[in-house]
Amino acid sequence: PVLNLVHRDYWQCFEQLPRKDTCGLCTVAWAVEQTKTCRKLISAQGRGRYLLRLALSRKTLPQFVTHVLHTPRVLEWYSETFSILRNEEFLPFMSLLLVLSQMEFKLDMEQNCSFLDESWLLPVCEIYEVVPCRQVGMVLYLNGRVFLLDMVSGGQAHVDQFISRGDVIDEINGICLRNSRNGQAGVVLSRLKGCFLSIRVVRWRARDGTVYRPLVKLLRALRIENPWLQLGPAPCQQPAANDQRTPPPTQCLVEGIAYIVQFLGDKNIGVFGTKKVLPHAISHVLQQNQPSKEVLLDLQETHVTCTESSSNLMVCQHHYPDISCVGRYPQPDYTILGFCVTNFNCVVLKAASSKECDDIICRITGFRHTEWFV
Template structure:
């Protein structure tokens, strides 16, 4: 009776496919569908039947494939220098958080150096294999492990071409995103704001006319992966300004993970999950990549959505953007009262649609469908109304992000009902109270 396993059968099929491509001088790359399927099969084999909890009289330890692969390179005299070098290259990386991610990168290194069979070969020669794998595994079975090895050895003939520096998302997938490296002009701040989720710094705002805005490759939804060579994760929260200052008067280097793939018209799946946690609108991210002409045509021909409100006034309220300034502006508008710090008043009577998005507010003229006003939450400092005039409401926004702005304007509107006014204020308040970090 033949001894086999479906995973080995699948693995042999992939290897045969790759050998055919190799004969045609076709290189295998990271996001090749067959490579990802092959890699996932390989990972299943390495994990099948592994005895994760190692308990002895003297210690307890948790084992996974990456742990024993590293241990082999350190303790086994037969481990060749190439394999040891692969292990060291992975060990020093700071952009991977989990052993799953480190295992995937180590497999890629071994495939690229054509030695992926070496760790398995070293392990099956030792007695430790029976402590690490159960008998119903592939690697722990004497016969199946030999069949597995015989299937792996031909892989050394396959030319894999990997981007081994692109590893930030190997913790959650074998697929890699598009990476862009920029060297920006020396500056005090880049003009971007990020919000953190699952150790990732997602760009939630790009200020117009800022240094970052000059580079078309930097968009809302992208992930700030590195800043001046420093890996950006939750440990750098609140220290981004400090990291910028370290390279004062020098070009700023940043590494960006692109959220959107223009070829497939899709969001990189692990980043899309971050969007859900941060409540970022996927449609908004995609819209940034639309051709301007197409966007204008779509805008002019579509109906205006959002809350139906009347845009009444814009008032310059000085250096404070507080709720008190909004209340002063409302009294100034309705009661014709004057205040020293309200210097300029522009009155309107425009019917608009107030769109409350994940990144900010946008108002479109009901008749022309043109954008008449737009503010990100980073610029909005306060919103409010007066109980005696419940249908009227307003918000204050700075010329720059509100934490650094020294000039604010108040924008006044009239809602169709008291309930709509209250709902709008609650929605705006939720938006600008989200925690973001400026860079």
Template sequence: MSVTHPLLKILKVALLELYNEGGKIYDTNLNLVPFCRALEDIFRLGLQRNHGHWFTKADYWTVFIKFGDKAGPGLFHLIKFVKDNQKAMTDQGRGRLFIRACLVKKDLASLVQKLRDDTAFIEMWYDSTSILRDDILSEIFLSLLAEVQNIPFSLYLKNASFLDTTWDMAEYRDYEFVPCNVLGVHLHYVDTHLVVTDVDAESVAAEDGKISVGDVMDELYTESLRGAKRGKVRDLFQLYKGMPVYVSFVKARLPNGEIYRPIAQLLREVDIDLSHMPIKGEPPADNSVYRKPAHAVLPEEEKDEIPVHGPDGKAEFTVVYRGFYPLAEDGRVDRIHDSIENVITDSGRRKEVVKIETTETGVEVRRLSDNELLLNHSYTEVSACGRRTDMLLYFGYIAGETTCNMAKDFKCYVFESEEASEAKIILCSIGEY
């Protein structure tokens, strides 16, 4: 008769799903949350009451803290990192941040091995129902965690302000704005979060539609704003007056356009309904071909810029083709941001020097060495183009397998230019059609 446990079965299935991805695991991965939930359930199973928590059951984060110095230097520093973090305010949130940090640093198996070996400590905190106290089940758990070591987790640990309530992760954006006295956003404190309730037109914040109503201002000049005293934003602006503005936001909308559930709850408290507000970058309701012009997504664009074309109507540039990222049915311009990161951080992709041509009818990409046609998309197939403001040499365009209003298989094609100004001109060449 085989020895197993339902939670270990769940963890194994979730682990297999992640393993089959074959690349880096980002916060947007749909299989990440079930995997983390399974880990959390295992660490909670069999926890004993009291130990200083007279009215509530101690959570697993308390166990990790008490283990402290026994964990070794690496784990000790991870524990300190979480304790010093101002964004996770509950034991649940801190425990989740610690698990995410262990996945990134590949320290989870080491932690469980040390816990398992300290019999007296484990028996003090867990009862006999715990997987950690069972010799066979804990060995199976460790074997699964050994496989976890082979998975490259690339999780954004700054994105921690909602871990108190959910494992689901929102989009997190870091922005740099020009020096200014007023950013142009109206903020409202809701349950320790600074929620954007309005954005002034023509303000720095309104540039390219980066910041939207419902977004949560999470950091300013790298300082956390969660639970900050009123006036901290003003004080930081005054302290760093004359310097570029570095600010981070938790986005109200997910990549699929849905509203992030924890933020939706905050918005109800201030009577803001985003369901009636248009989604930036969403195709028009009449199903006509949507293409956001390049100057709408580039921070420094001038709307009257005209790309340089040759006498045959072509604009031709030599760049490096970095590869593509599949987007399924989502051809919105918002996906360019994460697609570029996914492509350029995949070391297994092959780089090719190519010529990219924007003709009167579409975009052609040919290998420079033998002139072989690699990509050919008509403008009716191109749904968007743009680049990240923090990686100006990289740019991309999104195209489907047929016209945009009928396409079901969009891909973002990513390129690298030698000059940021050249990338800008190429995007303007695509965006003007």
């Protein structure tokens, strides 16, 4: 077709349903209209993700697909070669949709949708309620999103210790700050001075230490422009004498799921890559005493990648079926782990803590073909 319109995004198809299909479409039309009016979304991809999640939560996804199938003008945009809607695989797919329509999906789609343009993953989103005060004391920074850069000492935000540097201010009293103009957040706060505030906060880091992946590039840019910035909660002015020193924040980073670790080296293990070989391979790498380098270990859905933090050069990449075994090295702090891959190599890494080491191992062993040991 002209201009290759056959490969339109699926949102464009769903958007046309109320106009192209003349049968009763109250549920579908209402969901499409709600998606179109959502101010937190910009791209067709984000709106499509929002609509699918909305349909899942309301158990109406099969209706969407059914209406697409009996709307010829919409089906013209779909390729018969690649579309699941026009081949033999559709029947089991439709059966799956019917099963999904019987399940409960608790998705806060009304509010937690600001990052659907960037990712399917939803962040941790919380409400910060501020009592009427003279000064909230938030230093904000605009970079497509409104970031909390710092907190003024003595301000209400500093006293409450609810939000942390690096968190995103998504809404203030229902006013969306997505793609806000420079200074708009400050204007909103000034207008509401002395009022009760309800601030919707998108956490840059979850409680388990994982960093929300779509924020990684923005946080890196934030650190480059503000080298003094230390992400995390502001230090208390007067810590109690009997308080124990809190452990440093985990170095788990990104998406649900990447970690900043030390790459200690790798070793050829020959044709036998079972878990019996792993401890000896790790010992051999440690004995070589190679200079370590900081890498970003990214545990994606289908594969594992290691990239240098300083240069973004890829150190290694392995798909989960290629990893035959993974485990930690028995030493006092239990922070060293290794995994064997089918190219006869053993990759050795050092995590920031024993818990982080366990998390990495458990995530890799989540793939069923990988053996592991303690």
